[in-house]
Amino acid sequence: MxxxxxxxxxxxxxxxRREAPxxxxxxxxxxxxxxPPRGPVPARGQLEPRARLELFVAMAKExxxxxxxxxxxxxxxxxxxxxxxxxxxxxxxxxxxxxAVADLPWSTRPLLEVSTGRSDGSDEVSLTPALAGIAxxxxxxxxxxxxxxxxxxxLPETHIVMLTAEQVVGGMEEAWDRLRERYGRGVMPRTxxxxxxxxxxxxxxxxxxxxxxxxxxxxxxxxxxxATAEP
Amino acid sequence: MQHASSRRFKENARRALDDAQLxxxxxxxxxxxxxxxxxxxxxxxxxxxxxxxxxxxxxxxLENLDVYLERFEAKVVANxxxxxxxxxxxxxxxxxxxxxxxxxxxxxxxGKTMIGEEIALNDFLEANAITxxxxxxxxxxxxxxxxxxxxxxxxxxHVNKEQVAETFRAAHTDLDPKRPLTEPPALLAEARAKLRxxxxxADVGITGANFLVAETGSSIIVTNEGNGDLTQTLPKIHIxxxxxxxxxxxxxxxxxxxxVLARSATGQxxxxxxxxxxxxxxxxxxxxxxxxxxxLLDNGRSRMLGSEFRxxxxxxxxxxxxxxxxxxxxxxxxxxxxxxxGPIGAVLTPSLIGxxxxxxxxxxxxxxxxxESVCPMRIPLPKMMRHWREREFExxxxxxxxxxxxxxxxxxxxxxxxxxxxxxxxxxxLKLRGGQSGRIASLPLAGGWTAHRDMPAPEGRSFxxxxxxxxxx
Numbered sequence: 158m159x160x161x162x163x164x165x166x167x168x169x170x171x172x173x174r175r176e177a178p179x180x181x182x183x184x185x186x187x188x189x190x191x192x193p194p195r196g197p198v199p200a201r202g203q204l205e206p207r208a209r210l211e212l213f214v215a216m217a218k219e220x221x222x223x224x225x226x227x228x229x230x231x232x233x234x235x236x237x238x239x240x241x242x243x244x245x246x247x248x249x250x251x252x253x254x255x256x257a258v259a260d261l262p263w264s265t266r267p268l269l270e271v272s273t274g275r276s277d278g279s280d281e282v283s284l285t286p287a288l289a290g291i292a293x294x295x296x297x298x299x300x301x302x303x304x305x306x307x308x309x310x311x312l313p314e315t316h317i318v319m320l321t322a323e324q325v326v327g328g329m330e331e332a333w334d335r336l337r338e339r340y341g342r343g344v345m346p347r348t349x350x351x352x353x354x355x356x357x358x359x360x361x362x363x364x365x366x367x368x369x370x371x372x373x374x375x376x377x378x379x380x381x382x383x384a385t386a387e388p
Numbered sequence: 389m390q391h392a393s394s395r396r397f398k399e400n401a402r403r404a405l406d407d408a409q410l411x412x413x414x415x416x417x418x419x420x421x422x423x424x425x426x427x428x429x430x431x432x433x434x435x436x437x438x439x440x441x442x443x444x445x446x447x448x449x450l451e452n453l454d455v456y457l458e459r460f461e462a463k464v465v466a467n468x469x470x471x472x473x474x475x476x477x478x479x480x481x482x483x484x485x486x487x488x489x490x491x492x493x494x495x496x497x498x499g500k501t502m503i504g505e506e507i508a509l510n511d512f513l514e515a516n517a518i519t520x521x522x523x524x525x526x527x528x529x530x531x532x533x534x535x536x537x538x539x540x541x542x543x544x545x546h547v548n549k550e551q552v553a554e555t556f557r558a559a560h561t562d563l564d565p566k567r568p569l570t571e572p573p574a575l576l577a578e579a580r581a582k583l584r585x586x587x588x589x590a591d592v593g594i595t596g597a598n599f600l601v602a603e604t605g606s607s608i609i610v611t612n613e614g615n616g617d618l619t620q621t622l623p624k625i626h627i628x629x630x631x632x633x634x635x636x637x638x639x640x641x642x643x644x645x646x647x648v649l650a651r652s653a654t655g656q657x658x659x660x661x662x663x664x665x666x667x668x669x670x671x672x673x674x675x676x677x678x679x680x681x682x683x684l685l686d687n688g689r690s691r692m693l694g695s696e697f698r699x700x701x702x703x704x705x706x707x708x709x710x711x712x713x714x715x716x717x718x719x720x721x722x723x724x725x726x727x728x729x730g731p732i733g734a735v736l737t738p739s740l741i742g743x744x745x746x747x748x749x750x751x752x753x754x755x756x757x758x759x760e761s762v763c764p765m766r767i768p769l770p771k772m773m774r775h776w777r778e779r780e781f782e783x784x785x786x787x788x789x790x791x792x793x794x795x796x797x798x799x800x801x802x803x804x805x806x807x808x809x810x811x812x813x814x815x816x817x818l819k820l821r822g823g824q825s826g827r828i829a830s831l832p833l834a835g836g837w838t839a840h841r842d843m844p845a846p847e848g849r850s851f852x853x854x855x856x857x858x859x860x861x
Contacts, residue, residue, distance in 0.1 A: 162473040165632070165686050169454045172694025178455050186455050189637055190603045196441040196644030199434045216657065254674075275674040278588055294658040303672035307621045311614050329643040336639075345467070345604050345666035347676045348621070353658040356614040360526035360542060361572040362549050363416040369525060370580060370587075371614025371661065 191342075195330050202293035202328025209292040210381065213325045216295025217377060220354030221367065224377045231262055233319055236378050237284060238266040244374070246315060251280035255304035258286045258319055275306035276313055283309040284317045288339060289332045290325040290377075294353055297377070298332045300339070301348035310350055316372040318352075322381040390508040390536070392741055394725035397748035404719040413546050414720055417539070421711035424655025425762065431657075438647050443766045445641045446702035449633075450693060456602045456635045457684070463605025467667030469680035477507035480685045484509065484594070484627060487681055488518055491624055493591035499609060499616035500524040501596025502705055503629050503685055505537060505727040506740070509594075520594075521586045523615035525579055532559045538721030538729065540707035541653050546720055549575065583615070593619035593677070597630035598704065599645070600682070603638040606666040607682065610649065610659045617663055626665065626677035631685045633701040639664075645704060648764035653706040688740045696775050700735045702765040709759035709769060715752050724749055731759035731769040738776050747785050750776035789833070811850040819848035 170176060178186075204212060214224055227236050241248055249270040252258050263271045276283060285305060289298040297318050301307045310316060326332050332351075340346060356371030367373055393400060404410055429435045449456055461471040474480040480503075488496060496513060498504060498520050510520045510531065522531040526544035530537055532555045537543030544552075553569040556578055569575060595616050597607040607628040609616045620626040636642050650656040669676030692701060710716045710730030721729035726746065728736045734749035750773040759769040780786050781794070800807045822828050822845020830838045837843055849857075 161475050161479065165473050165475060165684075165690055166454045166457070168686070168690035169457075169632075169693060172690055172692075172698075173451065173453070174694070178452070182452065183455065186452060186459070186637075190459065193603065193638035193640040195640050196445070196647075197434045197437045199432060199438075199647070220657070220660070278584065296658055296662075301673060301676060302670070303674060306674040306676075307617070308675045311617050311621065329646070330640055333639045333643070343463075343604060345606055345664065347666060347669050347673060349664040349666075350617070351658070351662040351664075352660065353656075353662075354660050356612070356660060358525045358576060358613045359654075360524070360529065360544055361547075361552055361575055362413075363420050363542070363545070364572045366572055366576050368580070369576060369613035369615065370523065370583065370618055 198328045198330055199293060202291075202331075204292065204327060209327055210322055210325050213290050213292040213295055214379070216292065217290075217297075217354070218295070220295050221357075222295065222354050222375045222377050224379055226379045226381050228380075228382060230319075230321075230380050231265075233258075233261050233378055233380065234263050234266045234269065237317060238269050240317065240376055240378075241269075241282065244315070246282055249280075249282065251276055251283045251309060251313065253283075253285040253305045253309055255286050255302075258284050259304075276308040278308075278312045280309075280313045282315040282317065283313040284319065285309050287318050287320040287324060289335045290320045291327075291329055291332050291351070292325055293328045296329075296332075296351050296353040298336070299350040299352060300336070300346045301350075302346050307348045307350065310352065311371045314368070314372055315374040315376065316355075317376045317378060319378050319380065322379065322383070390505060390727050392726040392737075392745050394737060394741070394746040394749055397723060397725060397752060400723035400725055401719040401752070404723045409548060409551075410546050410720050413548060414717055417542075417545060417711055418717050421655070421707075425652055425708060425711065426655075428651035428655040428657065432647075432651065435648070435651065438644060439764050439766055442645045442648050442764060443702060445636060445644060446633075446765060449635060449637065450698060450701055453632065453635070453693065456637060457632060459602040460600050460605060460635050463602065464667070464680070464682055465605075467605050467680075469605065469667045469682060471682045471684055474683055474685050474687075476687050477685075480507050480629065480683050480687070481509060481512045483683050484629070485513070485516055485518075487625060487627060487679075488513070488592050491591055493518055493625075495586065495590045496520045496592045496594060497587055497590040497619045497623065498522045498527070499593070499595035499611070499619040500527050500543070501594070501629050502537075502540065502727060503596055503631055504594065506687065507685070509629075521583070521590070523583055523587065523613075523619055524611070525576065525613060525615075528579055528583065529555060532556075536722065536727065539710060540705050540728070540730075540732075542707070546722065587618040587622050590619075590623045592625045592627060593621075593623040594627045594629055595620050597628050597634050598649070599642045600628075600630055600635040601637075601639060601642060601664070602635055604664075604666055606664045608642055608662065608664050610646070610662050612654075612656075612660045614661055617661055620663075620665060621676055624677060625679045625681065626668070628665075628680075628682045629685065630682065631687065632689045645764075649704055649706055652708040652762065652764040692739050695739070697735060697739050697772055699767050700732065700739070700769075700772060702767055703732055703736070704765060705732075706764060708762045708764065712758040712762050714754055714756060714758075719752075724752075731773070732767070735767075735769055735772040735776070743776060743779055743783065744785065747776070747780045750774075750780070793833070808850070808852055812853060815846045815850045816848055818846050821845060
């Protein structure tokens with residue numbers, strides 16, 4: 158068993174008609190891994206900040222997200238309460254233990270029942286913070302950690318994500334940069350979720366239906382200092 | 389390995405052509421997938437440049453596959469995971485069984501993996517008293533129906549909603565038999581509810597991988613349903629089942645290929661969930677698996693690397709070649725008789741189970757070239773099918789009549805005067821045979837064609853004669 162590895166690597170080298178890689182090859186690959194070259198980044202992933210933000214909103218809506226824009230984080234509890242009321246959802250919320258969302262002024266909306274922690278599948282609504290938003294495709298980047306359990310992103314039927322305008326980047330590569338800034342180069346949290354809209358399936362007669370196994374609704378609260386009243 | 393019926397391709401195809409229900413279902417492929425991919429490609433001006441880059445990345449990986457696999461393994465281990473190298477299907481199955489038994493697993497949830505089909509994992513687990521549950525909606529449906537997938541990304545595309553309802557009624561006997569199940573939303577809701585309890589109860593979750601990232605030791609899966617995420621987040625153990633060629637160098641390289649993957653597959657800008665998993669849960673994490681295993685399967689790939697079929701190892705299983713293939717449109721996936729169907733199946737299947745078993749598949753092509761023109765990884769599929777035909781000929785596997793006809797043709801083709809003479813005589817005779825209708829209903833040696841349709845008769849002059857007349861001043 159233990160030598161299966163050697164046999165497979167040997168078979169690969171035989172097919173490549175060469176011996177084990179030379180130190181020079183190893184060094185070249187090390188260099189490529191240490192400083193990853195980028196492929197073509199679509200022009201739409203390289204817009205200036207305001208246009209980038211507008212593109213993010215448009216693409217996220219196209220992916221069937223709903224978005225509300227608020228001026229500052231202090232108004233997020235109100236935005237959550239209003240959304241739940243509008244959608245006829247219970248005023249009960251499971252929030253990631255991350256201070257970015259757990260420490261919001263929830264007392265401003267006393268009728269909201271807020272608890273923190275992971276989800277065991279019984280929660281109807283969750284709120285988690287994003288690490289980045291990718292304008293190119295309207296994608297959210299969510300990372301796991303003691304303060305951001307992954308179950309909150311998948312088990313509740315309604316998932317609310319808080320994102321700030323300065324977290325919105327152009328293309329996927331910039332989101333990887335943010336990830337590396339946050340965790341260090343080559344260091345990863347257990348899970349990085351790139352989420353583009355709510356769960357769906359077209360497996361029955363190619364008919365698109367929302368809410369397959371993950372959330373049926375994905376609602377983004379975009380904190381944008383320059384935002385004015387919605388919608 | 390999964391049992392193959394590829395030797396019976398012709399019978400399989402005939403049955404598929406007579407199956408009215410299947411033919412209706414295949415209509416969805418022809419229209420939806422093709423239009424959506426075209427719209428997505430047209431919307432992204434950089435699409436062709438991204439295809440070039442994606443091809444180059446995978447070529448670079450294949451050229452250095454040993455190095456990248458060693459790097460990947462080192463990073464997985466550094467993150468607290470394990471890599472299990474498996475030479476063949478049996479080794480992979482035994483490895484998975486050993487891991488499952490280490491925690492006395494009874495219930496295993498499965499994210500969609502073609503490799504799982506390749507090694508016939510579900511049957512094996514069941515035989516060992518472990519219940520595997522497919523969680524992708526399409527895979528769940530065909531698991532209940534005891535059928536193999538008929539499409540790379542839409543495994544139940546051959547099934548209609550009435551059949552799904554029938555299947556659910558037969559399987560979910562605890563529910564009210566009189567419940568309405570006529571429309572897709574009711575079917576989806578039932579599957580969601582049924583599978584939710586399984587997700588929460590499973591001991592082990594097995595997913596595939598769209599990519600393995602050498603830079604970080606991560607596996608990446610791409611889904612629309614979120615089933616893969618529940619599969620790999622909730623149980624104690626996450627097993628990733630992936631073949632060697634899934635490795636890419638960096639997250640940047642994955643980004644490039646992701647940009648062509650969803651667009652080529654479903655026409656989406658991006659699939660709903662792209663998830664990067666690295667190692668087991670961290671010390672203070674509130675959820676996630678306690679163990680992370682990567683079962684790394686060779687099963688013929690290291691040999692393919694040294695053959696003229698190396699480029700097929702660039703495949704990212706998007707299904708675009710199936711979606712654009714007139715043969716697939718006509719007969720669907722099951723006719724191919726093994727795990728992989730369509731043009732990529734016609735190239736991979738003989739590589740993985742032998743040309744003796746699957747020699748018919750590379751012949752099931754019109755060589756129209758649409759597959760290559762839409763392949764995001766620019767795999768020269770028609771050229772490879774031609775290679776297989778050559779091998780079949782060399783190994784005397786093709787039928788004697790075809791071999792003699794080809795020899796005769798080759799003899800003439802090397803002698804231009806004889807060829808011209810033969811072609812002009814044949815054209816004239818065929819015109820006579822066509823008579824007034826211009827159609828030939830039966831022809832000696834061409835019964836395979838005329839049994840099913842008339843052959844249009846030529847005009848009476850050969851192409852070369854027409855060309856010569858045109859070129860005359």
